[in-house]
Amino acid sequence: MATGATTAAQADRLRRRYARRYVGRRIGVYLAAVTAAFLCAAPFLWSTITAFKQNRDLYTPANNPFRFNRPATPDHVTYLFERTAFVTFAWNTLWVGALVVAITLLLGLPAAYALARLERPWAGWFGVAIFLVYLVPPTLLFLSMSRVVVELGLQDSTWSLVVVYPTITIPVSVWLLIGFLKTVPRDIEEQAMVDGYSRLAAFWRAVVPLAFPGVVAVVVFAFTLTASEYIYALSFVSPTEEKVVSTGVPTELIRGDVFFWQSLQAATVLVAVPIAFVFNLFLDRFIAGFTQGAVKG
């Protein structure tokens, strides 16, 4: 009886120790997650608070910056929409992004398929060569690229970006798409071809639909790259109504040394949130495809 009691007590103690350790680890995980989220989002939190502050509140260094020392005001956000070209910038970014993504897929999907499946002996180094193109930075090309844009008659037009951006998105997208297409089992297109499809039709009707989630991930990735691009947009397009968000906001809302801080920060948050939201929806697929494309490419 006595020994039984001690073992029960020991078991109880052990159980409690494990429980404590478990709770400790859970707390650690949550602390780490909250810290990471805070460090990443801090500037945006500060932007959000700033956007609704009155001037006299904002420009008093002694005030607690994280509190509304005067009532919050939506004036600066309204200013952004009514008195600046922000809506035009956002619209330009959207349609440029959509067209660039369309061009990227139209050209990139077949190329990726050719490199992933068509068994050419040079496919391996060709894929690497295409990826290396991505490493030729816009900062190296923008001087001569602006000459090309002038030759094409697209200077100061948003269309110049539609033409130029696929040079950035195609190489990465092909690289990623190779990975996604490789995840589609070979049997499937072979089966489709046994069923009477040509290689082309098997690609279009059997492989593409199965690789669709990966394709969507590439779409989101390419759009993000397009929306972020800065130096081409800065050097090719100067009229206000042709600008995109990434150049329009910093240049039009900062006049000389006058910063429209609240409106600037509102614009930042308004652009940042939707893109991150959509990207988060497709993050898992993106991760799934990345291993294939990047490591096994």
Added chain:
Amino acid sequence: MSAGANPAAPTAIRPPEAPVTPVPAAPRRRLADREGALAWIFLMPSVAYIIVLVAVPFVLAIGFAFSDVTAGDPSFDWVGLRNFRRAFDDPVFWQSLTNTVVFTGVSMVLIVLLGKVLANILMADFRGKWVVRFLVLLPWTTPVALSSVAWLWMLDSIFSPIDWVLRELSLLGQEGALFGDASNMYWLGKPGLAMTSVIAVHVWRITPLAAVIMMAGLVAIPRDLEEAAQVDGAGYWRRMFEVTIPMVLPVAAVAALFGVVFTFTDIAVVDVLTRGGPNNSTQVLTSWAFFRGIEGGDIGQGAATALFMFPILLAAAVAILRAVRRMEVR
């Protein structure tokens, strides 16, 4: 005959509507079936696009570097190595080169390390993961120019909230305070601090991408491998160095490669935050090329400076891709 007959075939295949008339396979070798031709047809559009809009400007950029083209006088005259000689004579060029190396090296190390930490956090199981992932993605998915504007305000010389917190904690703005007795840090106004700030913003921006890439790699590592090592009596550090790190290395190399490219090719952070100042202490090759080429109008000089990035980038890329290959073969 139909795809349904094969249990392995998924339902996504729509077989021809009339499976009653089986098609003989032999005579159907049309163009669409010839793989060699098809490969070229599939590749051609992309290749043509890239040749016209990357290779041509690239060659043109090299041409510019050896010419006297300026914004005011776009005619092309060969001047040999004059642009390079002038670039080398300029101490700012050397400073930019040093800054670029420091900037890229330091941020790459930090990005890879923090990316691994962040990846581990994001792979853990906890509630509210969706929100945390969303917040963590923000730095990378936001257009650089805009997040730089957010940081410009965060690091403002008078209204920085960081300074306010430091003042409240009595670490700043008093006699004998840790960060000095001035009322502000002037994050972007002092050379060393400005460099630190620019690097910090860069690391902040690219770490989420590195984490995403690492997650992809970590997910692919079979868990039983580590367990097997544990069963065999390998301790934590042994497992760390002989199992985990070798498995993570290829994907860390890819993350590093992306980190290098994004750090190297970016101009927005420097342009928005410091414009290369104070005293060129944050000037990097890209920004220096931009200021000479576009704002100074000396396109030849700008192109010569920009061209300097290419061999460095190429060497880095080749080295990393090779490392990845070698690790895969093993």
